[in-house]
Every structure is written in C-alpha cells, then in structure tokens.
Amino acid sequence: MDFETEDECKILIIHEDRVIKARRDMPDEKLLQKAGDFFKALSDPARIKIVNALSSTEMCVCDLTAVLNMNQPAVSQHLRTLKQAGIVTFRKDGKVVYYSLHDEETKSIHEKVMRHINAEKE
Incomplete structure (x- = not known):
C-alpha cells in the first residue's frame, strides 16, 4: 500500500x-450520542465503584457514601450522572431513595468489562 505519510492513505x-x-450497519447519530454518554458516564472510577456496588443489590445514598468513603453530595452528583445516562434507576421508600442498576443488561x-480487564492482567 502506498502511503504519503505514515497516517495518510493514498488509496481511498x-x-x-x-x-x-459498515456504513449500512452504523447506528444513527442519536444512538451513537447515547452510547457515548453511556460510556462517558462510566469514565470515572467512583462511578464504576457505584455500579459495582449496585450490581449485587440496591442501595441508598447513605450506604453508598459508606462504601465509597465519599461525602453525600459527591455520591449524589455521581448518581445523577449515572441516572442521566440510563445506567441507574431509583425508587423512594418514604424519605429514603434506593438506587439500583437500570436493568440486567447494564449489569451484564x-x-x-470487569472480566475483560481482569483477563488483560493475566
């Protein structure tokens, strides 16, 4: 293959x-944006910790603050980001708000991802 530079292909x-x-199978821009938002929401280790904690059970914000050793406003902000991306959902029981993963697909x-990352270490 002829290359003008290392990064520029002469053949179109x-x-x-x-x-x-590949063009036919490409999702529309709205879906691509949602996918980007989903992965962007998971780009912070604290949010990945939240997802990990919620993968086994629903939890209230107070319990999540104890798991993460973070203050409540920071955890709430991370939960808001995860909620906006469709990763977590919530339910209210009186004054207590319980968070859980949106669905089994999110958990999967x-x-x-965690299995993939762990396999890379070996």
Missing part, C-alpha cells in the same frame, strides 16, 4: 463491500 477505498456494509455490561 480498498474493500468497497466492507465500507458499504459491567461484568463483561
């Missing part, structure tokens, strides 16, 4: 059928 398309398929994604 080598496998047109693959390009056509978290578990797969």
Whole structure:
C-alpha cells in the first residue's frame, strides 16, 4: 500500500463491500450520542465503584457514601450522572431513595468489562 505519510492513505477505498456494509450497519447519530454518554458516564472510577456496588443489590445514598468513603453530595452528583445516562434507576421508600442498576443488561455490561480487564492482567 502506498502511503504519503505514515497516517495518510493514498488509496481511498480498498474493500468497497466492507465500507458499504459498515456504513449500512452504523447506528444513527442519536444512538451513537447515547452510547457515548453511556460510556462517558462510566469514565470515572467512583462511578464504576457505584455500579459495582449496585450490581449485587440496591442501595441508598447513605450506604453508598459508606462504601465509597465519599461525602453525600459527591455520591449524589455521581448518581445523577449515572441516572442521566440510563445506567441507574431509583425508587423512594418514604424519605429514603434506593438506587439500583437500570436493568440486567447494564449489569451484564459491567461484568463483561470487569472480566475483560481482569483477563488483560493475566
């Protein structure tokens, strides 16, 4: 393959059928933005800790602050980000708000990522 520079390919398309398929299978911009928001919400280790804690049981903010050893406003801000990304949901029981993962698929994604990361260490 001829290269003008290391990063610039002179040939525009080598496998047109693959390009056509990849373009056809590409989600629309709205879905791509939601996927980006989902992963961006998981880009903070504290939020990953929250997801990890919620992967086994629902928890209130007070209990999450104890698990994370963080103050309540910081945990609440992280929960807000996770809620906006559709990662966590909540329910109220009187004055106590309980958080849980949005669904089993979210839990599965978290578990797969953690298995992938752990496998890289070996």
